[in-house]
Amino acid sequence: MDRIRIRGGNTLNGTIHISGAKNAALPLMIAALLTEDTLTLHRVPRLADVRLLQRILGNHGVDITVAGKRSGQNGRDGETLRISAKVIADTTAPYELVSKMRASFWVLAPLLARCGEAKVSLPGGCAIGTRPVDLHILAMEKLGAEIAIDAGYVVARAPKGLKGGHIAFPKVSVGATHAALMGAVTAKGDTVIENAAREPEIGDVAQCLVKMGAVIEGIGSSTLKIKGVPRLHGAEHAVIADRIEAGTYAMAAAMTGGVVKLAGARIDTLDEVMTVMRSSGVDVEAANDGLKVKRNGSGLAPIKVETEPYPGFPTDLQAQLMALTTRARGTSIIRETIFENRFMHVQELARLGADIQLHGDTAEIRGVDRLTGAQVMATDLRASVSLVIAALVAEGETTLHRVYHLDRGFETLEDKLKACGADIERLSSH
Numbered sequence: 001m002d003r004i005r006i007r008g009g010n011t012l013n014g015t016i017h018i019s020g021a022k023n024a025a026l027p028l029m030i031a032a033l034l035t036e037d038t039l040t041l042h043r044v045p046r047l048a049d050v051r052l053l054q055r056i057l058g059n060h061g062v063d064i065t066v067a068g069k070r071s072g073q074n075g076r077d078g079e080t081l082r083i084s085a086k087v088i089a090d091t092t093a094p095y096e097l098v099s100k101m102r103a104s105f106w107v108l109a110p111l112l113a114r115c116g117e118a119k120v121s122l123p124g125g126c127a128i129g130t131r132p133v134d135l136h137i138l139a140m141e142k143l144g145a146e147i148a149i150d151a152g153y154v155v156a157r158a159p160k161g162l163k164g165g166h167i168a169f170p171k172v173s174v175g176a177t178h179a180a181l182m183g184a185v186t187a188k189g190d191t192v193i194e195n196a197a198r199e200p201e202i203g204d205v206a207q208c209l210v211k212m213g214a215v216i217e218g219i220g221s222s223t224l225k226i227k228g229v230p231r232l233h234g235a236e237h238a239v240i241a242d243r244i245e246a247g248t249y250a251m252a253a254a255m256t257g258g259v260v261k262l263a264g265a266r267i268d269t270l271d272e273v274m275t276v277m278r279s280s281g282v283d284v285e286a287a288n289d290g291l292k293v294k295r296n297g298s299g300l301a302p303i304k305v306e307t308e309p310y311p312g313f314p315t316d317l318q319a320q321l322m323a324l325t326t327r328a329r330g331t332s333i334i335r336e337t338i339f340e341n342r343f344m345h346v347q348e349l350a351r352l353g354a355d356i357q358l359h360g361d362t363a364e365i366r367g368v369d370r371l372t373g374a375q376v377m378a379t380d381l382r383a384s385v386s387l388v389i390a391a392l393v394a395e396g397e398t399t400l401h402r403v404y405h406l407d408r409g410f411e412t413l414e415d416k417l418k419a420c421g422a423d424i425e426r427l428s429s430h
């Protein structure tokens with residue numbers, strides 16, 4: 001298994017190009033199941049999760065071609081995928097594939113909408129929590145589907161097709177909102193979704209569905225109104241820039257000091273992140289076509305933050321923010337309200353010398369003067385990158401094991417950091 005070795009102490013200076021968002025690319029690829037025409041997606045990030053979803057969609061009979069490099073196009077523009085679900089050959093999503101990546105459970109709604117049936121393995125839990133899917137099932141039932149759970153599979157049927165309904169989510173859920181939207185766009189009649197998640201990636205998928213012929217009102221708000229249409233047609237869409245990747249590199253630059261430009265970052269999706277970073281003394285400003293992050297020598301002030309659904313502070317940046325606070329001048333408080341076990345990075349940060357106390361869903365981080373390099377282990381995608389951020393300032397050498405977690409969500413991370421002066425390299429084990 002690959003490892004990444006970092007020698008701390010270098011400041012970061014330069015430009016990092018932000019890739020297309022993993023959490024938009026995955027549902028956009030799944031939305032292609034809703035039409036027999038071809039959906040063309042640009043700026044798709046080169047990630048392990050995208051490759052895995054290509055395999056999963058192939059299992060349903062979907063043809064996906066990756067467009068070759070165009071003259072003048074450079075690697076940082078991601079890939080163009082042409083996805084065509086002309087015929088859906090299989091409406092079962094098997095355990096061995098779904099258990100590898102939870103988002104593949106999201107094929108449930110489009111398979112039901114398109115074929116009137118779907119048999120999708122329950123995704124099972126993961127490192128950060130039990131990850132139930134009851135809200136997905138609630139949405140499908142409100143759209144007229146009959147759902148049974150059988151031997152670890154969700155078996156869904158809608159022999160007469162899905163029909164519009166009123167879905168009032170008791171709790172905000174990104175995935176369940178994607179499911180409700182994809183189930184409603186070709187349902188018979190109108191649908192109202194209340195307490196919908198407002199993450200920008202949902203807006204990006206909704207905009208793409210509209211290009212495919214869907215009729216959706218209230219995009220970006222917590223109440224979505226959908227008028228069902230008989231069918232969707234093909235479209236072309238560029239994946240929105242990844243706000244979590246942008247926030248991650250902003251925190252890396254804040255940690256080491258230096259001046260880094262995040263080219264292509266959508267600052268309108270980073271309001272709360274910029275507010276929190278500014279409160280810690282980091283200079284964050286809008287630059288043309290992106291974000292500029294600067295920390296001139298002065299130390300970081302402690303912060304008090306809790307994660308919330310968008311537009312609050314994102315849970316996917318909680319681990320990265322925690323890494324940043326390990327060197328703040330004072331004690332910071334971070335409360336994780338979305339997932340029940342998203343503190344796996346705490347023990348590993350402690351191995352680098354961080355002083356963190358856990359009290360239930362709240363972490364208390366006492367800033368220390370120095371971190372020291374060590375062998376550490378990645379446990380989940382965002383936790384692994386928080387260890388990279390800490391290692392960038394830890395004295396000596398840090399080796400990060402199980403970097404496949406990183407490869408799931410960060411495109412060419414070590415190249416992007418090395419280009420800004422980090423002493424980082426991947427050690428491939430044969």
Ligand code: EPZ
Pocket residue numbers: 022023024026102103129130131132133134135136137171172173174175176197315316338339340381382409
């Ligand atoms: C999406 O996961 C993201 N994944 C996650 O990013 C992100 O952390 C999460 O949203 C929250 O923003 C993708 O977009 C592919 P939820 P999702 O449904 O949809 C509970 C990453 O690192 N819940 O919004 O699974 C759930 O247990 C990943 O890129 C139910 O109770 O998250 C959690 O406590 C990690 N019942 C809360 O809601 C349900 O049916 C929010 O989960 C569904 C969820």
